[in-house]
Amino acid sequence: MSPPARPDASRAVWITRAEPGAAGTAARVAALGLEPLVLPLLETVDLPEAAGALGGEGPLAFTSANGVRAFARLSPRRCGPVYVVGPATAAAARSAGFADIRPGAGDVEALARRILADAPPGEVLHAAAREPAGDLAGRLLASGRPARRVAVYAARETRPTAAQLNEALAAPVVLAHSPRAGRILAGHLAPLASRPAVLGLSPACLAPLEGLDLPARAAPDRPLESDMLNLLASLR
Missing domain, CATH: 3.40.50.10090 (Rossmann fold)
Structure with a gap:
């Protein structure tokens, strides 16, 4: 029996949203042919x-x-x-x-x-x-x-392990669903030399990341997840 296929890190998308919503987001990200990585920053x-x-x-x-x-x-x-x-x-x-x-x-x-x-x-x-x-x-x-x-x-803020956080930080794209998640995310990204693109549900979700050099930072015109995922699809 061959070993299970390893996820393609280059197609990973870190979903920071709290459960139970994160599971639905993950399903929609997978439908785009990407690899959802669920690690909520809030619960x-x-x-x-x-x-x-x-x-x-x-x-x-x-x-x-x-x-x-x-x-x-x-x-x-x-x-x-x-x-x-x-x-x-x-x-x-x-x-x-x-x-x-x-x-x-x-x-x-x-x-x-x-x-x-x-x-x-x-x-x-x-x-x-x-x-x-x-x-x-x-x-x-x-x-x-x-x-x-x-x-x-x-x-409330979650406490991921160092291994979980390192895996998530290696994803090329991160989704931020709330301003508070954006603030927590900014703290994790600030020490990094290489940072991911970040898509926010609204400009307010991205505001805490303004001072960081990111390869891409975008939010849809409407604060709808469907519109944010359209932006995600356009990055492919």
């Missing part, structure tokens, strides 16, 4: 203390699939309209049992506009990360719409 943990603050009858808002999943584990509430930032978050909401799902156009500002345009009366509850990428509740409040943010999960 998510629920915040059980938030459960008592998740009541109400107004619209719900989610800006990440992780927010949907954490909310669903902490609360039985599934009624009313649910405003979501994009298709991945919409898919998570459907899987969690929500029926009235109203997607935005891919970012917090577009989601705020959608809520202001057609959300029914009531306080908007934004179930989010402890450190959200954008201030949806603040944007709504500034426009006169009652809203509050409740942190339902937190993202």
Whole structure:
């Protein structure tokens, strides 16, 4: 029996995204004929203390699939309209049992506009990360719409082994899905003489890497993973 084929390091793509989303990203990267290397820089943990603050009858808002999943584990509430930032978050909401799902156009500002345009009366509850990428509740409040943010999960830095990190750092391309992941990634890349290309889900994900000399640094016009993977395909 011949030994299993070794991954082609020249086609490796380091996926820094937290699970469970990283597995889906890996499948989509593999479909491009590339070698996904999953080594999350962050992991998510629920915040059980938030459960008592998740009541109400107004619209719900989610800006990440992780927010949907954490909310669903902490609360039985599934009624009313649910405003979501994009298709991945919409898919998570459907899987969690929500029926009235109203997607935005891919970012917090577009989601705020959608809520202001057609959300029914009531306080908007934004179930989010402890450190959200954008201030949806603040944007709504500034426009006169009652809203509050409740942190339902937190993202904490992982501790990969030296061997895992060395293998990941040898990949020619890295995907950064969040600004915080971008900050952690910048710390790992800073000491290196030879660095990979980095694709971010948005410019904010790449901002922490601005001072580094990289062979390529790019983000799509819309913060959608499908658009980021189109950029990845164009690098081949």
